[in-house]
Amino acid sequence: MGESKKLLTKAEAQQIAEKFLLTKYFQSRVDFGDSQLIVKDDVQIHQLQGKITMSSRSLVDRFIIPKTANKYDFKIEIDAQEGQVLNYEFT
Secondary structure (H helix, E strand, O other): OOOOOOOOOHHHHHHHHHHHHHHHOOOOEEEEEEEEEEEEOOEEEEEEEEEEEOOOOOHHHHHHOOHHHHEEEEEEEEEOOOOOEEEEEEO
């Protein structure tokens, strides 16, 4: 008989997602909005959505580019049992 694993909570999934995004896009700010626990291909997934604000790479950009230019919507999927990032995208 297979052993069932405990599912991650929404807060745990958000922590994993935030750590993943900040590792790739350091000095950014991550804000979560909508989240759902869904089943895709017999795998339970936390599907999280939100906004990420990335800091400008140069000092000059910070003065001439509007702050909203560095803000992106994102969607990220976390395996609810394994805690691994399955997919992410910016829109």
